[in-house]
Amino acid sequence: MRRWGRLWGPALAAVALLLLEPGRAADAAEPGVPVPPGELQDDTNRGAISAADRDLVVKVRLAGLWEIPAGEMAVEKSKNPRVREIGRDIADQHRRLDAFARDAAKKLKVKLPDKPNADQQGWLAEMREAPEGKEFDQIYVDRLRAAHGKIFPAIATVRTSTRNDVVRKLAQQANQFVMTHLTLLESSGLVDYKELPAAPDPSAASSPPAALNPVAQTRPDKPWVSLPVIIGALVVLVGFGVWMVRRDLRNRRPAYRSRRPYHYDR
Known part of the structure:
Protein backbone atom coordinates (compact mmCIF):
# COMPACT_ATOMS: atom_id res chain seq x y z
CA MET A 1 0.00 0.00 0.00
CA ARG A 2 2.87 2.39 0.68
CA ARG A 3 4.19 1.72 -2.76
CA TRP A 4 0.74 2.49 -4.22
CA GLY A 5 0.54 5.68 -2.19
CA ARG A 6 3.81 6.85 -3.67
CA LEU A 7 2.44 6.25 -7.19
CA TRP A 8 -0.73 8.26 -6.71
CA GLY A 9 1.08 11.55 -7.08
CA PRO A 10 2.69 10.89 -10.49
CA ALA A 11 -0.51 9.28 -11.77
CA LEU A 12 -2.64 12.30 -10.86
CA ALA A 13 -0.01 14.64 -12.29
CA ALA A 14 -0.19 12.76 -15.60
CA VAL A 15 -3.96 13.20 -15.70
CA ALA A 16 -3.62 16.90 -14.89
CA LEU A 17 -1.17 17.35 -17.76
CA LEU A 18 -3.58 15.56 -20.08
CA LEU A 19 -6.44 17.86 -19.10
CA LEU A 20 -4.38 21.03 -19.38
CA GLU A 21 -2.36 20.28 -22.52
CA PRO A 22 -3.95 22.39 -25.26
CA GLY A 23 -5.50 20.61 -28.18
CA ARG A 24 -3.87 17.17 -27.91
CA ALA A 25 -6.97 14.94 -27.70
CA ALA A 26 -9.42 17.57 -28.93
CA ASP A 27 -7.59 17.88 -32.24
CA ALA A 28 -7.55 14.16 -32.88
CA ALA A 29 -10.79 14.42 -34.87
CA GLU A 30 -12.47 17.49 -36.35
CA PRO A 31 -16.04 17.80 -35.08
CA GLY A 32 -18.93 18.76 -37.33
CA VAL A 33 -19.84 22.42 -37.48
CA PRO A 34 -23.04 22.91 -35.45
CA VAL A 35 -26.17 24.52 -36.86
CA PRO A 36 -27.87 26.99 -34.48
CA PRO A 37 -31.13 25.42 -33.21
CA GLY A 38 -33.69 28.00 -34.29
CA GLU A 39 -36.54 26.23 -32.51
CA LEU A 40 -35.04 27.34 -29.19
CA GLN A 41 -35.76 30.99 -30.01
CA ASP A 42 -39.03 32.78 -29.30
CA ASP A 43 -40.52 35.53 -31.46
CA THR A 44 -43.33 36.79 -29.24
CA ASN A 45 -42.23 40.43 -29.59
CA ARG A 46 -40.85 40.75 -26.09
CA GLY A 47 -38.23 43.39 -25.43
CA ALA A 48 -37.61 46.94 -26.56
CA ILE A 49 -36.83 47.62 -30.22
CA SER A 50 -34.12 50.04 -31.27
CA ALA A 51 -33.47 52.05 -34.41
CA ALA A 52 -30.79 49.53 -35.40
CA ASP A 53 -33.35 46.74 -35.03
CA ARG A 54 -35.81 48.45 -37.36
CA ASP A 55 -33.06 49.21 -39.84
CA LEU A 56 -32.07 45.55 -40.00
CA VAL A 57 -35.61 44.45 -40.84
CA VAL A 58 -35.69 47.02 -43.65
CA LYS A 59 -32.27 45.95 -44.95
CA VAL A 60 -33.29 42.29 -45.08
CA ARG A 61 -36.31 43.29 -47.13
CA LEU A 62 -34.21 45.46 -49.45
CA ALA A 63 -31.77 42.61 -50.00
CA GLY A 64 -34.54 40.42 -51.34
CA LEU A 65 -35.96 43.15 -53.56
CA TRP A 66 -32.82 43.26 -55.70
CA GLU A 67 -31.16 39.86 -55.20
CA ILE A 68 -34.24 37.94 -56.35
CA PRO A 69 -34.34 39.65 -59.79
CA ALA A 70 -30.53 39.50 -59.95
CA GLY A 71 -30.65 35.74 -59.46
CA GLU A 72 -33.34 35.43 -62.12
CA MET A 73 -31.09 37.35 -64.53
CA ALA A 74 -28.21 35.00 -63.70
CA VAL A 75 -30.37 32.05 -64.74
CA GLU A 76 -31.25 33.77 -68.05
CA LYS A 77 -27.98 35.50 -69.03
CA SER A 78 -25.14 33.33 -67.71
CA LYS A 79 -23.49 30.69 -69.88
CA ASN A 80 -21.85 29.14 -66.84
CA PRO A 81 -23.90 26.28 -65.31
CA ARG A 82 -22.45 26.97 -61.88
CA VAL A 83 -23.39 30.66 -61.96
CA ARG A 84 -26.90 29.78 -63.14
CA GLU A 85 -27.26 27.36 -60.25
CA ILE A 86 -25.96 29.94 -57.76
CA GLY A 87 -28.40 32.56 -59.08
CA ARG A 88 -31.33 30.16 -58.81
CA ASP A 89 -30.42 29.10 -55.26
CA ILE A 90 -29.89 32.64 -53.97
CA ALA A 91 -33.14 33.88 -55.53
CA ASP A 92 -35.12 30.98 -54.02
CA GLN A 93 -33.55 31.44 -50.60
CA HIS A 94 -34.21 35.18 -50.62
CA ARG A 95 -37.89 34.50 -51.24
CA ARG A 96 -37.96 32.53 -47.99
CA LEU A 97 -35.92 35.14 -46.12
CA ASP A 98 -38.18 37.88 -47.44
CA ALA A 99 -41.17 36.04 -45.97
CA PHE A 100 -39.41 35.99 -42.59
CA ALA A 101 -38.69 39.73 -42.84
CA ARG A 102 -42.29 40.58 -43.74
CA ASP A 103 -43.59 38.47 -40.85
CA ALA A 104 -41.21 40.21 -38.43
CA ALA A 105 -42.17 43.64 -39.77
CA LYS A 106 -45.84 42.87 -39.22
CA LYS A 107 -45.23 41.96 -35.57
CA LEU A 108 -42.99 44.98 -35.01
CA LYS A 109 -45.15 47.40 -37.03
CA VAL A 110 -42.18 48.35 -39.23
CA LYS A 111 -43.01 49.83 -42.63
CA LEU A 112 -41.13 48.05 -45.41
CA PRO A 113 -40.07 49.38 -48.82
CA ASP A 114 -41.58 47.90 -51.98
CA LYS A 115 -38.67 48.60 -54.36
CA PRO A 116 -34.85 48.49 -54.21
CA ASN A 117 -32.91 51.58 -53.16
CA ALA A 118 -30.98 53.73 -55.62
CA ASP A 119 -27.71 51.77 -55.33
CA GLN A 120 -29.45 48.45 -55.81
CA GLN A 121 -31.36 49.72 -58.81
CA GLY A 122 -28.04 50.81 -60.31
CA TRP A 123 -26.56 47.33 -59.84
CA LEU A 124 -29.59 45.74 -61.48
CA ALA A 125 -29.32 48.15 -64.42
CA GLU A 126 -25.63 47.29 -64.76
CA MET A 127 -26.52 43.58 -64.96
CA ARG A 128 -29.28 44.18 -67.50
CA GLU A 129 -26.89 46.12 -69.76
CA ALA A 130 -24.04 43.60 -69.47
CA PRO A 131 -23.65 41.16 -72.36
CA GLU A 132 -24.47 37.55 -71.68
CA GLY A 133 -21.66 35.30 -70.58
CA LYS A 134 -18.47 36.01 -68.65
CA GLU A 135 -18.92 39.78 -68.31
CA PHE A 136 -22.35 39.36 -66.78
CA ASP A 137 -21.08 36.58 -64.50
CA GLN A 138 -18.30 38.77 -63.11
CA ILE A 139 -20.61 41.71 -62.45
CA TYR A 140 -23.19 39.46 -60.79
CA VAL A 141 -20.68 37.79 -58.48
CA ASP A 142 -18.83 41.03 -57.67
CA ARG A 143 -21.95 43.02 -56.76
CA LEU A 144 -23.56 40.31 -54.65
CA ARG A 145 -20.34 39.34 -52.89
CA ALA A 146 -19.67 42.97 -51.95
CA ALA A 147 -23.23 43.49 -50.71
CA HIS A 148 -23.18 40.37 -48.55
CA GLY A 149 -19.79 41.34 -47.12
CA LYS A 150 -21.23 44.68 -45.97
CA ILE A 151 -24.42 43.39 -44.37
CA PHE A 152 -22.77 40.43 -42.63
CA PRO A 153 -21.19 42.44 -39.76
CA ALA A 154 -24.33 44.57 -39.44
CA ILE A 155 -26.41 41.45 -38.85
CA ALA A 156 -23.91 40.20 -36.25
CA THR A 157 -24.05 43.50 -34.37
CA VAL A 158 -27.84 43.43 -34.12
CA ARG A 159 -27.89 39.71 -33.30
CA THR A 160 -25.63 40.25 -30.28
CA SER A 161 -27.17 43.50 -29.04
CA THR A 162 -30.93 43.50 -29.67
CA ARG A 163 -33.35 43.29 -26.75
CA ASN A 164 -36.27 42.15 -28.91
CA ASP A 165 -36.81 38.43 -29.52
CA VAL A 166 -38.43 38.91 -32.95
CA VAL A 167 -35.41 40.86 -34.21
CA ARG A 168 -33.03 38.39 -32.58
CA LYS A 169 -34.59 35.47 -34.42
CA LEU A 170 -34.69 37.31 -37.76
CA ALA A 171 -31.03 38.32 -37.33
CA GLN A 172 -30.04 34.71 -36.69
CA GLN A 173 -32.00 33.53 -39.74
CA ALA A 174 -30.50 36.27 -41.90
CA ASN A 175 -27.00 35.41 -40.66
CA GLN A 176 -27.42 31.81 -41.84
CA PHE A 177 -28.70 32.90 -45.25
CA VAL A 215 -9.11 35.50 -16.67
CA ALA A 216 -9.28 33.92 -20.10
CA GLN A 217 -6.30 31.74 -19.24
CA THR A 218 -7.55 30.49 -15.90
CA ARG A 219 -11.21 30.14 -16.87
CA PRO A 220 -11.41 29.09 -20.52
CA ASP A 221 -14.78 29.03 -22.24
CA LYS A 222 -14.20 25.51 -23.55
CA PRO A 223 -12.41 22.56 -21.93
CA TRP A 224 -9.25 21.45 -23.65
CA VAL A 225 -10.27 17.78 -23.49
CA SER A 226 -13.63 16.21 -24.17
CA LEU A 227 -15.63 14.35 -21.52
CA PRO A 228 -14.91 10.87 -22.97
CA VAL A 229 -11.16 11.51 -22.64
CA ILE A 230 -11.57 12.53 -18.98
CA ILE A 231 -13.69 9.46 -18.20
CA GLY A 232 -11.20 7.19 -19.96
CA ALA A 233 -8.31 8.61 -17.93
CA LEU A 234 -10.20 8.09 -14.67
CA VAL A 235 -11.07 4.49 -15.61
CA VAL A 236 -7.39 3.76 -16.28
CA LEU A 237 -6.40 5.26 -12.91
CA VAL A 238 -9.01 3.30 -10.98
CA GLY A 239 -8.07 0.05 -12.73
CA PHE A 240 -4.40 0.64 -12.00
CA GLY A 241 -5.20 1.34 -8.35
CA VAL A 242 -7.23 -1.88 -7.95
CA TRP A 243 -4.41 -3.89 -9.52
CA MET A 244 -1.83 -2.39 -7.16
CA VAL A 245 -3.98 -3.04 -4.06
CA ARG A 246 -4.53 -6.67 -5.02
CA ARG A 247 -0.83 -7.18 -5.66
CA ASP A 248 0.08 -5.72 -2.26
CA LEU A 249 -2.43 -8.00 -0.55
CA ARG A 250 -0.91 -11.05 -2.25
CA ASN A 251 2.57 -10.01 -1.17
CA ARG A 252 1.45 -9.63 2.47
CA ARG A 253 -0.27 -13.06 2.63
CA PRO A 254 1.84 -15.49 4.84
CA ALA A 255 3.55 -18.34 3.07
CA TYR A 256 1.78 -21.71 3.29
CA ARG A 257 3.38 -24.12 5.72
CA SER A 258 2.73 -27.85 5.61
CA ARG A 259 1.61 -29.50 8.84
CA ARG A 260 3.67 -32.54 8.02
CA PRO A 261 7.07 -32.57 9.77
CA TYR A 262 10.13 -32.16 7.68
CA HIS A 263 12.39 -35.17 7.34
CA TYR A 264 16.05 -34.55 7.17
CA ASP A 265 18.47 -37.00 5.74
CA ARG A 266 20.91 -38.17 8.25
Whole structure:
Protein backbone atom coordinates (compact mmCIF):
# COMPACT_ATOMS: atom_id res chain seq x y z
CA MET A 1 0.00 0.00 0.00
CA ARG A 2 2.87 2.39 0.68
CA ARG A 3 4.19 1.72 -2.76
CA TRP A 4 0.74 2.49 -4.22
CA GLY A 5 0.54 5.68 -2.19
CA ARG A 6 3.81 6.85 -3.67
CA LEU A 7 2.44 6.25 -7.19
CA TRP A 8 -0.73 8.26 -6.71
CA GLY A 9 1.08 11.55 -7.08
CA PRO A 10 2.69 10.89 -10.49
CA ALA A 11 -0.51 9.28 -11.77
CA LEU A 12 -2.64 12.30 -10.86
CA ALA A 13 -0.01 14.64 -12.29
CA ALA A 14 -0.19 12.76 -15.60
CA VAL A 15 -3.96 13.20 -15.70
CA ALA A 16 -3.62 16.90 -14.89
CA LEU A 17 -1.17 17.35 -17.76
CA LEU A 18 -3.58 15.56 -20.08
CA LEU A 19 -6.44 17.86 -19.10
CA LEU A 20 -4.38 21.03 -19.38
CA GLU A 21 -2.36 20.28 -22.52
CA PRO A 22 -3.95 22.39 -25.26
CA GLY A 23 -5.50 20.61 -28.18
CA ARG A 24 -3.87 17.17 -27.91
CA ALA A 25 -6.97 14.94 -27.70
CA ALA A 26 -9.42 17.57 -28.93
CA ASP A 27 -7.59 17.88 -32.24
CA ALA A 28 -7.55 14.16 -32.88
CA ALA A 29 -10.79 14.42 -34.87
CA GLU A 30 -12.47 17.49 -36.35
CA PRO A 31 -16.04 17.80 -35.08
CA GLY A 32 -18.93 18.76 -37.33
CA VAL A 33 -19.84 22.42 -37.48
CA PRO A 34 -23.04 22.91 -35.45
CA VAL A 35 -26.17 24.52 -36.86
CA PRO A 36 -27.87 26.99 -34.48
CA PRO A 37 -31.13 25.42 -33.21
CA GLY A 38 -33.69 28.00 -34.29
CA GLU A 39 -36.54 26.23 -32.51
CA LEU A 40 -35.04 27.34 -29.19
CA GLN A 41 -35.76 30.99 -30.01
CA ASP A 42 -39.03 32.78 -29.30
CA ASP A 43 -40.52 35.53 -31.46
CA THR A 44 -43.33 36.79 -29.24
CA ASN A 45 -42.23 40.43 -29.59
CA ARG A 46 -40.85 40.75 -26.09
CA GLY A 47 -38.23 43.39 -25.43
CA ALA A 48 -37.61 46.94 -26.56
CA ILE A 49 -36.83 47.62 -30.22
CA SER A 50 -34.12 50.04 -31.27
CA ALA A 51 -33.47 52.05 -34.41
CA ALA A 52 -30.79 49.53 -35.40
CA ASP A 53 -33.35 46.74 -35.03
CA ARG A 54 -35.81 48.45 -37.36
CA ASP A 55 -33.06 49.21 -39.84
CA LEU A 56 -32.07 45.55 -40.00
CA VAL A 57 -35.61 44.45 -40.84
CA VAL A 58 -35.69 47.02 -43.65
CA LYS A 59 -32.27 45.95 -44.95
CA VAL A 60 -33.29 42.29 -45.08
CA ARG A 61 -36.31 43.29 -47.13
CA LEU A 62 -34.21 45.46 -49.45
CA ALA A 63 -31.77 42.61 -50.00
CA GLY A 64 -34.54 40.42 -51.34
CA LEU A 65 -35.96 43.15 -53.56
CA TRP A 66 -32.82 43.26 -55.70
CA GLU A 67 -31.16 39.86 -55.20
CA ILE A 68 -34.24 37.94 -56.35
CA PRO A 69 -34.34 39.65 -59.79
CA ALA A 70 -30.53 39.50 -59.95
CA GLY A 71 -30.65 35.74 -59.46
CA GLU A 72 -33.34 35.43 -62.12
CA MET A 73 -31.09 37.35 -64.53
CA ALA A 74 -28.21 35.00 -63.70
CA VAL A 75 -30.37 32.05 -64.74
CA GLU A 76 -31.25 33.77 -68.05
CA LYS A 77 -27.98 35.50 -69.03
CA SER A 78 -25.14 33.33 -67.71
CA LYS A 79 -23.49 30.69 -69.88
CA ASN A 80 -21.85 29.14 -66.84
CA PRO A 81 -23.90 26.28 -65.31
CA ARG A 82 -22.45 26.97 -61.88
CA VAL A 83 -23.39 30.66 -61.96
CA ARG A 84 -26.90 29.78 -63.14
CA GLU A 85 -27.26 27.36 -60.25
CA ILE A 86 -25.96 29.94 -57.76
CA GLY A 87 -28.40 32.56 -59.08
CA ARG A 88 -31.33 30.16 -58.81
CA ASP A 89 -30.42 29.10 -55.26
CA ILE A 90 -29.89 32.64 -53.97
CA ALA A 91 -33.14 33.88 -55.53
CA ASP A 92 -35.12 30.98 -54.02
CA GLN A 93 -33.55 31.44 -50.60
CA HIS A 94 -34.21 35.18 -50.62
CA ARG A 95 -37.89 34.50 -51.24
CA ARG A 96 -37.96 32.53 -47.99
CA LEU A 97 -35.92 35.14 -46.12
CA ASP A 98 -38.18 37.88 -47.44
CA ALA A 99 -41.17 36.04 -45.97
CA PHE A 100 -39.41 35.99 -42.59
CA ALA A 101 -38.69 39.73 -42.84
CA ARG A 102 -42.29 40.58 -43.74
CA ASP A 103 -43.59 38.47 -40.85
CA ALA A 104 -41.21 40.21 -38.43
CA ALA A 105 -42.17 43.64 -39.77
CA LYS A 106 -45.84 42.87 -39.22
CA LYS A 107 -45.23 41.96 -35.57
CA LEU A 108 -42.99 44.98 -35.01
CA LYS A 109 -45.15 47.40 -37.03
CA VAL A 110 -42.18 48.35 -39.23
CA LYS A 111 -43.01 49.83 -42.63
CA LEU A 112 -41.13 48.05 -45.41
CA PRO A 113 -40.07 49.38 -48.82
CA ASP A 114 -41.58 47.90 -51.98
CA LYS A 115 -38.67 48.60 -54.36
CA PRO A 116 -34.85 48.49 -54.21
CA ASN A 117 -32.91 51.58 -53.16
CA ALA A 118 -30.98 53.73 -55.62
CA ASP A 119 -27.71 51.77 -55.33
CA GLN A 120 -29.45 48.45 -55.81
CA GLN A 121 -31.36 49.72 -58.81
CA GLY A 122 -28.04 50.81 -60.31
CA TRP A 123 -26.56 47.33 -59.84
CA LEU A 124 -29.59 45.74 -61.48
CA ALA A 125 -29.32 48.15 -64.42
CA GLU A 126 -25.63 47.29 -64.76
CA MET A 127 -26.52 43.58 -64.96
CA ARG A 128 -29.28 44.18 -67.50
CA GLU A 129 -26.89 46.12 -69.76
CA ALA A 130 -24.04 43.60 -69.47
CA PRO A 131 -23.65 41.16 -72.36
CA GLU A 132 -24.47 37.55 -71.68
CA GLY A 133 -21.66 35.30 -70.58
CA LYS A 134 -18.47 36.01 -68.65
CA GLU A 135 -18.92 39.78 -68.31
CA PHE A 136 -22.35 39.36 -66.78
CA ASP A 137 -21.08 36.58 -64.50
CA GLN A 138 -18.30 38.77 -63.11
CA ILE A 139 -20.61 41.71 -62.45
CA TYR A 140 -23.19 39.46 -60.79
CA VAL A 141 -20.68 37.79 -58.48
CA ASP A 142 -18.83 41.03 -57.67
CA ARG A 143 -21.95 43.02 -56.76
CA LEU A 144 -23.56 40.31 -54.65
CA ARG A 145 -20.34 39.34 -52.89
CA ALA A 146 -19.67 42.97 -51.95
CA ALA A 147 -23.23 43.49 -50.71
CA HIS A 148 -23.18 40.37 -48.55
CA GLY A 149 -19.79 41.34 -47.12
CA LYS A 150 -21.23 44.68 -45.97
CA ILE A 151 -24.42 43.39 -44.37
CA PHE A 152 -22.77 40.43 -42.63
CA PRO A 153 -21.19 42.44 -39.76
CA ALA A 154 -24.33 44.57 -39.44
CA ILE A 155 -26.41 41.45 -38.85
CA ALA A 156 -23.91 40.20 -36.25
CA THR A 157 -24.05 43.50 -34.37
CA VAL A 158 -27.84 43.43 -34.12
CA ARG A 159 -27.89 39.71 -33.30
CA THR A 160 -25.63 40.25 -30.28
CA SER A 161 -27.17 43.50 -29.04
CA THR A 162 -30.93 43.50 -29.67
CA ARG A 163 -33.35 43.29 -26.75
CA ASN A 164 -36.27 42.15 -28.91
CA ASP A 165 -36.81 38.43 -29.52
CA VAL A 166 -38.43 38.91 -32.95
CA VAL A 167 -35.41 40.86 -34.21
CA ARG A 168 -33.03 38.39 -32.58
CA LYS A 169 -34.59 35.47 -34.42
CA LEU A 170 -34.69 37.31 -37.76
CA ALA A 171 -31.03 38.32 -37.33
CA GLN A 172 -30.04 34.71 -36.69
CA GLN A 173 -32.00 33.53 -39.74
CA ALA A 174 -30.50 36.27 -41.90
CA ASN A 175 -27.00 35.41 -40.66
CA GLN A 176 -27.42 31.81 -41.84
CA PHE A 177 -28.70 32.90 -45.25
CA VAL A 178 -25.91 35.43 -45.77
CA MET A 179 -23.22 32.93 -44.77
CA THR A 180 -24.69 30.45 -47.25
CA HIS A 181 -24.77 33.06 -50.02
CA LEU A 182 -21.17 34.08 -49.37
CA THR A 183 -20.15 30.44 -49.73
CA LEU A 184 -22.22 29.95 -52.89
CA LEU A 185 -20.80 33.05 -54.56
CA GLU A 186 -17.23 32.08 -53.66
CA SER A 187 -17.81 28.59 -55.10
CA SER A 188 -18.07 30.23 -58.54
CA GLY A 189 -14.31 30.79 -58.55
CA LEU A 190 -14.87 34.38 -59.73
CA VAL A 191 -14.33 36.27 -56.45
CA ASP A 192 -11.19 38.42 -56.51
CA TYR A 193 -10.22 38.35 -52.85
CA LYS A 194 -7.49 40.95 -53.35
CA GLU A 195 -10.17 43.50 -54.25
CA LEU A 196 -12.25 42.92 -51.12
CA PRO A 197 -12.14 45.76 -48.57
CA ALA A 198 -9.61 45.22 -45.80
CA ALA A 199 -10.79 44.68 -42.25
CA PRO A 200 -10.52 47.74 -39.99
CA ASP A 201 -7.64 47.87 -37.54
CA PRO A 202 -8.50 46.47 -34.10
CA SER A 203 -9.63 49.17 -31.72
CA ALA A 204 -7.23 50.13 -28.96
CA ALA A 205 -10.19 50.15 -26.57
CA SER A 206 -11.08 46.54 -27.24
CA SER A 207 -10.40 43.85 -24.67
CA PRO A 208 -6.87 42.41 -24.58
CA PRO A 209 -6.25 39.19 -26.48
CA ALA A 210 -6.79 35.90 -24.72
CA ALA A 211 -3.05 35.26 -24.38
CA LEU A 212 -2.69 38.44 -22.28
CA ASN A 213 -5.93 38.06 -20.32
CA PRO A 214 -5.39 36.14 -17.06
CA VAL A 215 -9.11 35.50 -16.67
CA ALA A 216 -9.28 33.92 -20.10
CA GLN A 217 -6.30 31.74 -19.24
CA THR A 218 -7.55 30.49 -15.90
CA ARG A 219 -11.21 30.14 -16.87
CA PRO A 220 -11.41 29.09 -20.52
CA ASP A 221 -14.78 29.03 -22.24
CA LYS A 222 -14.20 25.51 -23.55
CA PRO A 223 -12.41 22.56 -21.93
CA TRP A 224 -9.25 21.45 -23.65
CA VAL A 225 -10.27 17.78 -23.49
CA SER A 226 -13.63 16.21 -24.17
CA LEU A 227 -15.63 14.35 -21.52
CA PRO A 228 -14.91 10.87 -22.97
CA VAL A 229 -11.16 11.51 -22.64
CA ILE A 230 -11.57 12.53 -18.98
CA ILE A 231 -13.69 9.46 -18.20
CA GLY A 232 -11.20 7.19 -19.96
CA ALA A 233 -8.31 8.61 -17.93
CA LEU A 234 -10.20 8.09 -14.67
CA VAL A 235 -11.07 4.49 -15.61
CA VAL A 236 -7.39 3.76 -16.28
CA LEU A 237 -6.40 5.26 -12.91
CA VAL A 238 -9.01 3.30 -10.98
CA GLY A 239 -8.07 0.05 -12.73
CA PHE A 240 -4.40 0.64 -12.00
CA GLY A 241 -5.20 1.34 -8.35
CA VAL A 242 -7.23 -1.88 -7.95
CA TRP A 243 -4.41 -3.89 -9.52
CA MET A 244 -1.83 -2.39 -7.16
CA VAL A 245 -3.98 -3.04 -4.06
CA ARG A 246 -4.53 -6.67 -5.02
CA ARG A 247 -0.83 -7.18 -5.66
CA ASP A 248 0.08 -5.72 -2.26
CA LEU A 249 -2.43 -8.00 -0.55
CA ARG A 250 -0.91 -11.05 -2.25
CA ASN A 251 2.57 -10.01 -1.17
CA ARG A 252 1.45 -9.63 2.47
CA ARG A 253 -0.27 -13.06 2.63
CA PRO A 254 1.84 -15.49 4.84
CA ALA A 255 3.55 -18.34 3.07
CA TYR A 256 1.78 -21.71 3.29
CA ARG A 257 3.38 -24.12 5.72
CA SER A 258 2.73 -27.85 5.61
CA ARG A 259 1.61 -29.50 8.84
CA ARG A 260 3.67 -32.54 8.02
CA PRO A 261 7.07 -32.57 9.77
CA TYR A 262 10.13 -32.16 7.68
CA HIS A 263 12.39 -35.17 7.34
CA TYR A 264 16.05 -34.55 7.17
CA ASP A 265 18.47 -37.00 5.74
CA ARG A 266 20.91 -38.17 8.25
